[in-house]
Amino acid sequence: MGDEKLFEIYAKEQWMGNTISVGDYLFDQRIIPDFAFKVIKVIPRGEVTITEDTRIRLKGDERREIKGIRYTFSDIVGHSEVKKKCKIIIKYLRNPNTFGEWAPKNVLFYGPPGTGKTMTAKALATETDSSLYLIRATDLIGEYVGDGAKKIHELFKKASSTAPSVIFLDELDAIGLDRSYQVIRGDVSEVVNALLTELEGLHENKGVVTIAATNNPAILDYALRSRFEEEMEFKLPNPKERLEILRKYSKKLPLKLEADIREYVGKTEGFSGRDLKEKLLKAALHRAILEDSNVITQKHLEDAFKAVPPKSSPPKEMFT
Numbered sequence: 001m002g003d004e005k006l007f008e009i010y011a012k013e014q015w016m017g018n019t020i021s022v023g024d025y026l027f028d029q030r031i032i033p034d035f036a037f038k039v040i041k042v043i044p045r046g047e048v049t050i051t052e053d054t055r056i057r058l059k060g061d062e063r064r065e066i067k068g069i070r071y072t073f074s075d076i077v078g079h080s081e082v083k084k085k086c087k088i089i090i091k092y093l094r095n096p097n098t099f100g101e102w103a104p105k106n107v108l109f110y111g112p113p114g115t116g117k118t119m120t121a122k123a124l125a126t127e128t129d130s131s132l133y134l135i136r137a138t139d140l141i142g143e144y145v146g147d148g149a150k151k152i153h154e155l156f157k158k159a160s161s162t163a164p165s166v167i168f169l170d171e172l173d174a175i176g177l178d179r180s181y182q183v184i185r186g187d188v189s190e191v192v193n194a195l196l197t198e199l200e201g202l203h204e205n206k207g208v209v210t211i212a213a214t215n216n217p218a219i220l221d222y223a224l225r226s227r228f229e230e231e232m233e234f235k236l237p238n239p240k241e242r243l244e245i246l247r248k249y250s251k252k253l254p255l256k257l258e259a260d261i262r263e264y265v266g267k268t269e270g271f272s273g274r275d276l277k278e279k280l281l282k283a284a285l286h287r288a289i290l291e292d293s294n295v296i297t298q299k300h301l302e303d304a305f306k307a308v309p310p311k312s313s314p315p316k317e318m319f320t
């Protein structure tokens with residue numbers, strides 16, 4: 001089966017029923033989170049609903065530079081330490097020529113899910129007008145021996161050619177597990193080795209910054225972890241930040257929120273930014289819509305809050 005056929009099946013699985021027209025973005029929820037495909041042509045012209053009979057063709061390089069949702073640093077609540085540390089990366093990406101061998105190259109973002117790691121990588125790319133390559137580490141594992149190494153080399157080569165570029169390697173722990181946690185399969189260690197070569201900078205890759213992300217750096221392979229010159233921690237939001245996040249996203253809700261959001265600051269300890277947005281605000285909005293209500297009431301919010309399952313996150317000491 002050719003890649004085209006595979007892509008078509010994959011695309012229909014995700015987007016069947018969507019009505020699209022030229023210029024729309026179809027967001028990939030599976031392989032590369034937050035990656036979007038742009039609709040460049042539809043036949044017949046106008047609007048088309050994707051059905052079983054729709055033919056879908058992929059044009060151009062799948063991992064081309066993308067500029068999906070644009071985040072800037074001002075969208076990120078809290079994380080002042082991270083923002084401060086990112087300044088040097090911003091300076092470099094804006095002016096790669098002045099750094100020579102002192103360029104920032106590889107950084108590691110770590111912290112619990114939903115705390116803004118991907119968002120920050122996007123903001124970095126936006127602020128510096130860089131190309132952004134969002135890649136899940138497991139996607140680098142090839143089918144045959146040699147595939148993975150080739151993919152990695154090509155990724156860095158491509159990023160170099162479109163520099164300034166940010167490569168965001170998500171879920172690094174999926175391939176870079178410490179040996180004591182996993183018997184590393186041949187193909188995985190090949191990928192790690194190829195990655196180490198690129199991170200080490202044997203190829204110049206000027207104007208390319210690699211950001212890898214993980215929820216749990218403690219389980220990373222030591223050689224791999226040591227290759228990152230800087231580690232930046234993303235913590236769960238404190239009460240003040242939770243209030244700010246709730247306020248920020250309340251304003252963006254399509255329905256008016258007639259409820260006191262402050263009540264939820266104390267109750268949402270342990271919630272990430274994503275939790276606040278999705279499990280609380282979005283869930284409340286959906287409840288309001290289902291009831292054909294024009295406003296989101298305190299009750300919608302409270303019901304959404306009560307429906308949030310208790311956290312089963314790993315113990316805190318794992319994030320060290």
Ligand SMILES: Nc1ncnc2c1ncn2[C@@H]1O[C@H](COP(=O)(O)OP(=O)(O)OP(=O)(O)O)[C@@H](O)[C@H]1O
Nearest residue numbers: 075076077112113114115116117118119120273274
């Ligand atoms: N500090 C924050 N300020 C504003 N919004 C936030 C913040 N943290 C999270 N969010 C919201 O939550 C969403 C999810 O965050 P993001 O995808 O960046 O998390 P992540 O750290 O990459 O999580 P994961 O480890 O699961 O990949 C963001 O798109 C944003 O809407």
Ligand SMILES: [Mg+2]
Nearest residue numbers: 117118119170
């Ligand atoms: Mg992420």
